Amino acid sequence: MTAPHLSVRDLNVRIPTPGGVLHAVRGVNFDLMPGEVLGLVGESGSGKSVTLRSLIRLHRPPIQMTGTVEYGGQNLLAASDAKLRSVRGGQISMIFQEPMSALNPVLTVGEQIGENLREHKGLRGRAAQERAAELLDLTGIPSPRARLSDYPHQFSGGMRQRAMIAIALASEPQLLLADEPTTALDVTIQDQILRLLLRLREELHMSVILVTHDLGVVAQTCDRVAVMYGGRLVETAGVNDLFHAPKHAYTLGLLQSLPGAGEHRRPLQPIPGGPPDLRSLPPGCPFAPRCAYVTEACRTGEPPLLEVAPGRFSACIHYDELPALKSTLEEVGV
Amino acid sequence: MTVPLSKSTPPLMEIHSLTKTFPVAQSLLSRWRGQPRRAVQALTDVELTVRRGETLGIVGESGCGKSTLARTLVRLYDADRGSVRYGDLDVLSLRGPALRQYNRRVQMIFQDPYSSLNPRMTVEAVLREALSVHHMRPAAEQPARVRELLQLVGLPPEAAGRLPHEFSGGQRQRIGIARALALEPECLIADELVSALDVSVQAQVVNLLLELQERLDLTVLFVAHDLRLVRHISHRVAVMYLGRVVEVSDTEAIFTAPRHPYTQALLAAAPTLDPSRRTAAPAITGELPSPLNVPSGCAFRTRCPHAFERCATERPALLKLEDGPEVACHLYDPVSTAQATG
Numbered sequence: 001m002t003a004p005h006l007s008v009r010d011l012n013v014r015i016p017t018p019g020g021v022l023h024a025v026r027g028v029n030f031d032l033m034p035g036e037v038l039g040l041v042g043e044s045g046s047g048k049s050v051t052l053r054s055l056i057r058l059h060r061p062p063i064q065m066t067g068t069v070e071y072g073g074q075n076l077l078a079a080s081d082a083k084l085r086s087v088r089g090g091q092i093s094m095i096f097q098e099p100m101s102a103l104n105p106v107l108t109v110g111e112q113i114g115e116n117l118r119e120h121k122g123l124r125g126r127a128a129q130e131r132a133a134e135l136l137d138l139t140g141i142p143s144p145r146a147r148l149s150d151y152p153h154q155f156s157g158g159m160r161q162r163a164m165i166a167i168a169l170a171s172e173p174q175l176l177l178a179d180e181p182t183t184a185l186d187v188t189i190q191d192q193i194l195r196l197l198l199r200l201r202e203e204l205h206m207s208v209i210l211v212t213h214d215l216g217v218v219a220q221t222c223d224r225v226a227v228m229y230g231g232r233l234v235e236t237a238g239v240n241d242l243f244h245a246p247k248h249a250y251t252l253g254l255l256q257s258l259p260g261a262g263e264h265r266r267p268l269q270p271i272p273g274g275p276p277d278l279r280s281l282p283p284g285c286p287f288a289p290r291c292a293y294v295t296e297a298c299r300t301g302e303p304p305l306l307e308v309a310p311g312r313f314s315a316c317i318h319y320d321e322l323p324a325l326k327s328t329l330e331e332v333g334v
Numbered sequence: 335m336t337v338p339l340s341k342s343t344p345p346l347m348e349i350h351s352l353t354k355t356f357p358v359a360q361s362l363l364s365r366w367r368g369q370p371r372r373a374v375q376a377l378t379d380v381e382l383t384v385r386r387g388e389t390l391g392i393v394g395e396s397g398c399g400k401s402t403l404a405r406t407l408v409r410l411y412d413a414d415r416g417s418v419r420y421g422d423l424d425v426l427s428l429r430g431p432a433l434r435q436y437n438r439r440v441q442m443i444f445q446d447p448y449s450s451l452n453p454r455m456t457v458e459a460v461l462r463e464a465l466s467v468h469h470m471r472p473a474a475e476q477p478a479r480v481r482e483l484l485q486l487v488g489l490p491p492e493a494a495g496r497l498p499h500e501f502s503g504g505q506r507q508r509i510g511i512a513r514a515l516a517l518e519p520e521c522l523i524a525d526e527l528v529s530a531l532d533v534s535v536q537a538q539v540v541n542l543l544l545e546l547q548e549r550l551d552l553t554v555l556f557v558a559h560d561l562r563l564v565r566h567i568s569h570r571v572a573v574m575y576l577g578r579v580v581e582v583s584d585t586e587a588i589f590t591a592p593r594h595p596y597t598q599a600l601l602a603a604a605p606t607l608d609p610s611r612r613t614a615a616p617a618i619t620g621e622l623p624s625p626l627n628v629p630s631g632c633a634f635r636t637r638c639p640h641a642f643e644r645c646a647t648e649r650p651a652l653l654k655l656e657d658g659p660e661v662a663c664h665l666y667d668p669v670s671t672a673q674a675t676g
Contacts, residue, residue, distance in 0.1 A: 186559075187395065187600065187603045188603040189622075195614065195616045219608060220605040257533060257534050264566065264586075265566065270541060275532065
């Protein structure tokens with residue numbers, strides 16, 4: 001079996017707030033295989049973005065991170081700052097949700113790509129310009145050479161996201177971290193960007209971790225999915241398995257709450273209540289207060305993430321009582 | 335579904351040639367050079383009929399004018415030209431008490447429940463204000479009505495004394511709905527009602543809307559970008575692109591047999607929940623043109639795979655096809671067909 005590209009073990013992130021310490025990520029474990037697109041999904045406050053940022057130690061004190069993030073034989077959480085700097089933006093690049101706030105408004109797009117080329121590839125001057133134009137072309141920006149001297153505000157939302165991807169790719173990364181890269185975009189542009197990411201993954205042999213709350217985006221983009229709830233990883237599975245036969249009551253509830261076809265204007269099946277408050281979590285399973293399958297055992301101890309079938313992990317005591325899903329997938333159009 | 339929605343149902347609202355532009359601030363230099371002042375074309379000759387008792391979904395991407403349309407219909411914006419008929423009323427010329435009366439009958443619920451509620455007013459004060467302004471109930475009867483409204487939207491009676499920040503997003507959206515319902519409206523215009531909410535909470539609010547619509551016999555204009563949701567709750571759907579309505583049809587027809595090339599592209603681009611149905615190529619290439627500079631003729635021609643000469647020179651009118659849908663595309667105009675084949 002091939003070795004994982006990235007291994008996360010017992011990752012914990014604690015954020016001090018005036019109302020007490022917020023335990024945003026609680027003991028997360030996962031492996032990322034080379035060339036894989038892993039979707040990290042969850043609702044707001046589930047800890048998915050905080051997890052992603054911890055992988056390259058983007059949190060500063062007083063935020064505390066513990067655990068290990070093993071990459072290339074090193075624990076990135078304990079690596080020296082110099083080492084981390086060469087990995088960040090080099091072997092591991094990141095793209096963000098809001099290209100307008102992630103790009104520097106007073107530097108041209110060409111200069112911002114050039115910065116990365118100089119730092120991680122040692123390219124300067126004409127060679128850097130040539131390569132920057134190639135990168136813009138790769139991401140599908142028309143007349144790339146002319147566009148190098150444009151500022152971010154001269155680009156549309158979709159083009160800014162392409163430019164950010166071009167900057168991220170300049171160092172020829174082996175791992176791309178994408179935090180809601182298409183959430184701010186229109187659906188036709190989102191479609192273009194997601195196809196672009198999949199094409200680049202093939203051409204450049206990258207692995208990708210995609211953080212999103214959109215289950216449609218997951219179904220259309222990811223190979224494997226990790227579902228987060230209340231700061232915990234509650235289920236991981238191959239994308240087909242997850243959408244056809246979820247093994248955690250939360251995943252099931254999430255998929256069942258979406259409108260499917262053939263039930264026009266019939267009531268939906270919402271999950272009652274709201275997401276948990278990370279400052280005062282219930283003692284057992286964080287999903288127990290909203291769960292339709294809850295029993296006393298769920299409320300006493302927090303169930304660990306266990307392998308319930310080959311390659312499938314679930315932190316649900318009742319994983320084998322959950323029905324397989326068909327109706328959501330039988331829709332015709334959307 | 336019991337609401338009769340045959341073609342003979344009298345229209346509740348009839349919109350003709352509705353046009354709205356927003357002029358853009360002009361620099362001194364360009365004014366001195368005598369350059370014309372530019373304007374965002376938010377709505378261009380919008381034609382739309384809303385039937386009594388239906389849910390009409392309005393979909394499209396950013397800049398398509400769907401929110402501007404919603405706001406123009408409740409007179410938050412003044413239209414440049416066109417007409418809106420609501421029963422016997424000429425909506426765009428209403429003034430004073432007549433306008434206030436219309437605003438009571440047609441209520442808007444906003445996307446962002448965080449910014450559309452006054453943070454210093456308790457829920458009771460918010461609801462009583464609505465009741466007082468429109469003289470719905472004398473002060474003595476208001477507390478009872480507040481409790482009724484809270485019950486209607488599924489909030490506990492204790493909610494009355496709390497401030498907006500004490501509620502979750504889904505609960506705040508319920509307060510927004512209660513405020514709209516306080517005025518016993520006939521028509522609700524919901525602009526991205528659940529977009530700000532988490533998926534698991536969205537379904538709760540959608541169910542509430544469906545239930546209230548049946549109980550109170552409401553007509554709903556549901557403005558949204560979530561196609562899956564629009565398909566679920568709408569009887570008919572209007573698709574907008576760059577300020578124009580490009581297709582209007584029954585929901586099933588829109589989703590199973592879309593006619594306009596833009597509707598087809600929009601549906602193909604929406605990510606389906608079935609991982610086994612993936613395509614390598616994007617549904618459509620090209621960016622949305624700027625609404626400051628809308629292409630001549632058909633606004634979609636710059637991205638349309640079927641565009642031909644006539645699309646650049648002549649704007650397609652919204653035509654009713656024989657089997658029901660209304661489409662603004664030269665491909666479906668007999669004149670073009672004759673030209674193309676002859």
